[in-house]
Amino acid sequence: MHVVVNAAMSADGKLSSRRREQLAISGDEDFARVDRLRAKSDAIVVGVGTVLADDPHLTVKDDALRERRRDDGRPASPARVVVDSSGRTPTDAAVLDDAATTYLCLSEAAPVDRRLALAEHAELLTAGDDRVDLLRAFGALQEQGLERIMVEGGGELIFSLFEAGLVDELRTFVGPTLIGGRDAPTLADGEGFVAAFPTLELDAVDRLDGGVLLTWKTNDR
Template structure:
């Protein structure tokens, strides 16, 4: 029997004109403390958190559950203090000095066969490197995570990864935070890239929730379910 794939939640914050960041070397903070805390709670509820290789290199995040009470609650429930940390890189060009590898609990890096030959020596003792063949397909990633017991996967970017999950119809929920600012820079990364999305521009997703969190707005959608 094939493993049960996890429930996939895409999480992103973007400007009103659709950017995840600006074009400067410094990270643009689109959210606010109340929303950062909400994201921390979502991480604590997840079995694994995934970030793409490009975003890992650009932002050097830790991807932790920051609230000690939430970590304690996970441990009390028989779960690891931190969700499994997951990244995806076809090339395998990931620096072993990144904070991602040296904080939190277990880590998995999915890559191609060629990428694994490069990445396994670099990440020896830091992460489980999984070779997926000639291509690092998302379906294979979800199958492997399901076999590891991951039932809820939180995907935190970046735009290329969000695009792939949405274009392949693999996202169960989208949590999109709109920040009250305009970036206006052509070189700034966008929430999604051009792609052939299921149903095209005529298909409307079902809205699950809309609420303010401080000065940002949280929109929750069900990408697989059309609007009534």
């Protein structure tokens, strides 16, 4: 399995404002790059916080890319995966429509009524007691034949993936915007590291949309 974390952040490392509202940090060039990255993936993963804040669709937008996937014998869009320990994903969320297969990774703590409601819209994978055990969950995704994984946020999930040692590659578009705010989400939130900090190796630097795309490889995989 190869796991790529992709994110757009402001010059000061924020994913959005303190109101958790989606902001246009990048532009058309980066949107097209992200669409190409989605088209190369077997699955797109987000945390439930991203679903609740942005209600993303997580599909390939470009018709030519969708057609190329069909020509290769694959669905038009990759599978969608939501990491959602307690089953908070709304049943009318865009990610649960029929545009692509959706997997919900739950913990044992998810209430039965939420499981029953969500099972009508998605494939349920249970891993972990109170919180989703990401190592087990990603192992289950791999058993489904999902090998190339693209992670689109948010900061809590990204931190947890680095903490679990699951990230192979990090791609960050740094836009020409300053957001600020101690409560604004950053690229890697969660509890934060106090020792054994993950190290990265800079692989490429590309200018686009008035900002810069940084591609990092992890040294811990």
